[in-house]
Amino acid sequence: MKRLNLYGSAASFYIADLSFDYDKILVVVPEEEAQRVFREIKTFVDAYFLPAWDVSVDSGLKPSIPIIRERMRSCEAILNRDRLVLVTTVQGLAQGVCDPEAFMEDVVVVVKGASVDREEMARHLVDMGYNRVSVVEAPGGFSVRGDVIDVFPVNEENPYRIELWGDEVESIRIFDPATQRSLREAGAVTIFPFSERSFVPLSEVVDFDVIMGIDPDALESEREDASFWADREVDLPDFDIVLGGIPDLPKEIETGFLVDASLKGEKRIDFVVLRIRELLKSGFTGFVVADGEERVDALQQLFMERGLSLRRTKYKRGLVRTGLYLLVGHLSEGFVWEKKGIFVVTERDIFGRRRLRRKRARTRTKGVLISSLRSLSVGDYVIHRDHGIGKFLGLKKSTVDGVVREFAAVEYKDGDVLYVPVDKLNMLQKYVGAGGEPPRIDKLGGSTWRRVREKVRKEVEKFVQELLELQAKRALAKGYAFSPDTPWQREFEEAFPYEETPDQVKAVEDVKRDMESEKPMDRLVCGDVGFGKTEVAMRAAFKAIMDGKQVAVLVPTTVLAEQHYETFKERFKGFPVNIEVLSRFRTRKEQREVIQGLKEGRIDIVIGTHRLLSKDVQFKDLGLVIIDEEHKFGVKQKEKFKELRANVDVLMLSATPIPRTLNMALSGLRDISVIETPPGGRQAVRTFVSTYKRETLRKAIYREMERGGRVFVVQNRIEGLEELRDTIKVLCPAVRVAMAHGKMKPAELEEVMYKFVKGEIDVLVSTAIVESGLDIPNANTLIVVGAEKFGLAQLYQLRGRVGRGNDVAYAYFLVTLGAVTEEAKKRLRALQEFSELGSGLRLALRDMEIRGVGNILGKEQSGHVAGVGLEEYINLLEETVAKLKGTLREVEIEPTLVVSFEAYLPDYYVADENVKMAIYRRLMSADLEEIEDIKEEVRDRFGQMPDEVEGLFLLSKLKVLCKRLGIIRLQQRSVGFVMEFVDEENLKKVLSLGQRFVKKKDKVVGTSINDPKELVEQLATLVQNEVSSKS
Template sequence: LFDYLPGASVMLDDQVTPQRLSRWEAIEDQYDARIEALKARSGHDTVYKPADPHLLYLDDAAWEGRVSDLRVLQLSALPQATGPGVTDAGGRIGRDFAPERQQENISLFEALADHIKAGRAEGQVVIASYSTGARERLQALLEDQEIADAKLIDDFRDVPDGSGGLFLMIWALEHGFTGRGLTVISEQDVLGDRLIRAPRRKRRAENFLTEHQTLSPGDLIVHVDHGVGRYLGLKVVTALGAAHECLLLEYAGGDRLYLPVENIELLSRFGHEEGMLDKLGGGAWQSKKAKLKARIREIADRLIRVAAERHLRKGRILEPPHAMWEAFSARFPYEETDDQLSAIEDVMTDLSSGTPMDRLICGDVGFGKTEVAMRAAFVAAMSGVQVAVIAPTTLLARQHYKSFAERFRGFPVEVRQLSRFVSAKEAAATRDGLARGTVDIVVGTHAVLAKSVRIKELGLLVIDEEQHFGVAHKERLKELRSDVHVLTLTATPIPRTLQLSLTGVRDLSIIGTPPIDRLAIRTYVSEFDTVTIREALLREHYRGGQSFFVVPRIADLPEIEAFLRDEVPEVTFSVAHGQMAAGELDDRMNAFYDGKYDVLLATTIVESGLDIPTANTMIVHRADMFGLAQLYQIRGRVGRAKTRAYAYLTTKPRGRLTPTAEKRLRVLGSLDSLGAGFTLASQDLDIRGAGNLVGEEQSGQVREVGYELYQSMLEEAIAKIRAGELEGLIDDDAQWAPTINLGVPVLIPDDYVPDLDVRLGLYRRLSSLHTKVELEGFAAELIDRFGKLPREVNTLLLVVRIKEECKKAGIARLDGGPRGATIQFHNDKFANPAGLVEFIQDQRGMAKVKDNKIVVRRDWKRDSDKIKGAFAIARDLAVKAKAVAKAPG
């Protein structure tokens, strides 16, 4: 920055110098550690050779030399003695009402009212709230204190000069402050840490999937007409003198196909398995698709039958008492996200429908799935039925039990647990209470599924992380499921579960919005390196946090124990694995939870459910030996607080990875966005292959056409069966896209969206939009994210609108130029021949039929004329195609 902005003024706060010196010290320490490690190793074992930090960073002397000639403004939060070069701007930290909140004999709101009156006597008072609802609540509380003259404002600049005013505004301010003639009070100052999450656009499950599935050069794809090819990248070509971005595809024999980006919906991902490229223009591809049709029909029929049987069964209608429901909901210490509210609403609708619920809640770890389950459990318990909450591990079950017991305290609901951590006497009492109906909610492991456990009136079954249950337990779950409401929670649904949800056989709600201040986990994939791991563990230790060190096998524990003792003696650690006695394991987990150890060295027992906010570093030894969903769940044990979390996925030094393991680690390393569990499940479908939906056998046809196309064909078949369209279940004519060529630039410029993966994701999103409202929303989102729309993007959006009208009209190709347009219909057919004759007559000699094409003459001097004219022609033909042809006479 000093080089790019010579002579600039520099503004520094009072923490810059200590942080700068601390950072330089850490860099030097790391350099010295690397040098020592190099000396201790033989030459062929070295992994990293460090560069001298003076070549890369400014040390203290170099820094002082660079800033000495610049104007420096130093800010300080603490009062300073005034004098030459020191100015007191008058700002001070505002009042925190924490003491009043904690003392029952002091009225919090009376104290607030007194503070407001004092502030108004000296100047203006502004109260900042996080949301409209919070502002209204504060306004009502002030009116209770006989302060009814507060004015609502939208902008801080609306506060006038003077004194005596009181203003309420929406402003996400953490703490208030005072200045000359001004008092600002934040909602958090008054009510405490009520965590507010930022609002997010609601997203349908399909859109979430589309947006996050990107292609990389070299990936295999499936073109609906041409079959399996290889995606080589985005390429801008010139068509009729204008730039047009296309996807470059390669087929057998080196043949290439350029697919316009606006027709990207014709492509689907083949998956990560290797496959044979099809011959461009050959007949083998159509033969493969034909073979799959009968299989799809059979699967669709069976799925519909399963869903129909569920809907025909009667389920108990569950509805909570309104006042108690409001009181229970108000106990939630966060502001619900749109996703969470939507999921809760979905569940409430299901419970009151009279049909047994079967809903999957997919949300990342810590995103609030448990709260949805608690709301459902509350409704069930208050409606007089019993609830079973089942988790795959004793640790997760115990954690759920603690959460449920705390949340339901004070309500007439009996919550008990059933797992190996419970004494025999307590377990017997719980089983007796379940049989007699006195236990309302039982939380436990598969112990709840035992034949000896009788639940008098089971109304709701909550299953957490179903993929971890064995076959026998899943069969028992099926028995329990027959006529009860079922809610399944997961961060990474197994492929079959996800397929059932995406095809509409099972209902799906996605919670994709992270808590406020949640930071994405920084993930590093590398060979095991002593210096890096030591530094990671010590960094967490010195910032007061804890770390997990996970190994794939119990046999790996002694090696890592020796590593921790010899290489990181500064930290304390404890060992945990599933073969320990229940009591010993419980003691060790509790000790780690209580902060008595810096590091927990464990097997995959930490995979599910441990919620330790102070643990924010994860080391995974031999990560190549874990499954993708396993790694994702393990990584999710950290990063559950506001602190930045780090995950190190290590592999064997100088070892070769299998192709599948390499893909797995590459995928996980790239999934650094929050809420990526749903994306991960779809990636897992690709890597593992899609199992048959209604059986265990793999479908060879699925592997031949690729999972996404299989999914698309299945969804279409299910929709048609539901609509009663039994003929032409898989309609090839439905899977085509118009080609539009107007000689205008159609692309998202790389200087507008530089990241190629993001650009490709936007193209995929765009291909799924079909209405003017959806396109306008997409345009607004682009402006929010990247700035004002360039001309090329506006043109792209208009071409997509023309394409939609062409699809309605059955136009396969529309070519436009200065002198008009040429139109060719799909399969050389128009849905309403009489309407087409009317269209030609309406053109008054400016349109004619030539070689199975319609030629429309126009005088289009500018690109905008071509776009408007082409849209008008396509729209008119779409209207004619839709109209019923009039019978003669």
């Protein structure tokens, strides 16, 4: 066995380079390093990754998509690649690889021009583990709609659309799952299985030339861990080469690019360029690694400005002559390999800290037709703008005057049903209220809805008026204008270990701009837990201290005060800033000393609960107040906050996300900064789903205890909590266990939480109260018992409690065998897929957003949201703001259209009711340009359009034109169309189109045109001419 003193990126490069000497290489890596090593090897050569499943085989759930994807790609590579670099973990080795014969039987290849039986293909896809869905948005989904088959192969980055003519494949197109629009043609598609039927040991499938191990001590520890979980002995293979930090051996490769860590900015870049020139002069070949495609141009430009050419290449040993080359990939640090005459430089070497890359969220374009927050399902509560709250019964067809029409049926009180035609579906909104309580259904034709709506409108007007008055007072008030940033401020910000997210940068800029203004700051920073609000607050605090001002940080609980104290102390380390805490956990003598220090100006930052608002607490020169989670304070404290706002700068932090629409409606009324981007750099929480077994509970707790951490154990009911605590005491007798739930006295609960924060308790058994507020970097294991009983938003928030430090965190969702419904499976699956806040989760978190309305606007407004629903509340808010600011738009008319052509989506064309509703509602709110866009999209997704669908697009265009031309009623008769107008002015415009348009009576025009297409063309010409004359 060969042992080499090699670690980090240099070890990854060594493995990549070795692949030119050997055909098949296996690399066994510790779990925490596996992704990094895999990505780094891939920077230089093709490589594959074989991870272990993140669910137990007996849970009945599938592993997460990234894991299935990597395992399937590895399986295909093992079978078909002559050269192979395979990275795996001890657990991956223990699990083995899918049976190659079964894999080959399952793989489907579809080629343009080939013959396909759609039902047979659908059956085969289900057998392969794929799910039949209405809209294909994620890997592992497929749908069959007439002649169109959509499928998202697990081995591909985008889904494919297969269009048939009879049984022949007419076209294959790659499409965007976000917009559902085709991107480009493809000649064929290969579909890998989405499940593994059986496993075989890796050694039975591949004869590796070289087996390598990285960090043998860590691998041995993981081997013991794997044996512990598997209840059988797991063996490591015999390694040919072992790599690691082996102190008794000379370094094989010099790691780090030998840059002085204190160098920053231009000086650092110039130093690196000088070092590169020296190495190139000595005959070395150099590689600069860009963190992504989007960085290529910037790096080439940077080097060109300094007289060095950076040529794009792929690494091939011996083929690269002396010079400087550019690679795209992921490398954590650079190195110099004297023996081979090679050096590698990373962006971290050049810029001083790694630019943490984040996955770009797919942007959803205007033409998106997929389910959203506003999509409707049968049984949902809906609001009709004129008739109020009812229950959506689904879409119903009816023949009226020989014409088939489709309606949305809404049930009201006493079983009355309102049928809403498709052209009026924009009048319907999904009811989204507060707290998840079902609303009271209105009576059709009753006056309750109008009264409620009017009452809410008046209350909204009062609320907006108060905000505008407050804003006007603040505009007149003269506060303290803070100085621009000092060099120390920049040094403090440079010490932040992560790269700021764009939202964080903007929030910091907003806060500084407010502080530098003479007007007292009153800004709210909103963002999910862990998104970096505290860093924004600490930068504001530092800025205040630079001007000799004092800072008060107010938090709702004593535990949080202690926590913030530790966070602030750690972050301000190395700077002459005096930080203290004032809470009941301090002795009376300590409290007196803090109060005296504040009065004399010796203390710069004080952190505390409402105790800071007491009369005996006086500041020498208070300049900034930071309030964390204001909604958790009492009425008296909130009144005190109002007084504070008149004199000093106030910065509020809230962990509840707010709906973007509400944020926009409030713009100009409240200063709000929203941090929506999750931070990069933090390791994703490793999420496991398994059936509940006492042994699993014991092992998960001991796994965390062995690394000196702490554990949250959560179940959703207080009943049975004591029993769970006692079970843990029996299973883990050496572990200190305590219990916490909402029915405990506040002081008692606070005491338990404080002990947990301080490390005097190892395992906290609680209800979902741990959802809110606490940040315990050392608590890195969460175990949820009965996970199937929790909502997605709850589970997401619970998981956010762990993984706040630098260690890998684990979340175990333990489900009751046989009790997991399809809905619960979907929730747990979503959590596996979204280690960060993704779009799918965003929708599921709407209940958090509704809570956010109450937290930001106050409980009273939250009640009004419950009365009329979120969408209608925001409509009223926007209308009121516009009215009070004197910018109210004229009220848009809602035309009635009576036509004798069919205009709907037949079931054989669009089968899924949710998809239909999404198309109808989008169409009836679209403008002419968007209608054409949606038409292309529908044709692309569902194939050739039948007459009824063509009619639907004509109807939607007629509706837009009627709105634009003031036509409140359009009726198609046997002799032509008849139009009724809002006013004479609009009537005259239409008469100007010529002799075929004749005035019948007051505000009514008739036309001999009977073809709706022709009418659309004529009216569109008039609208277009109007637009042209205005521009």
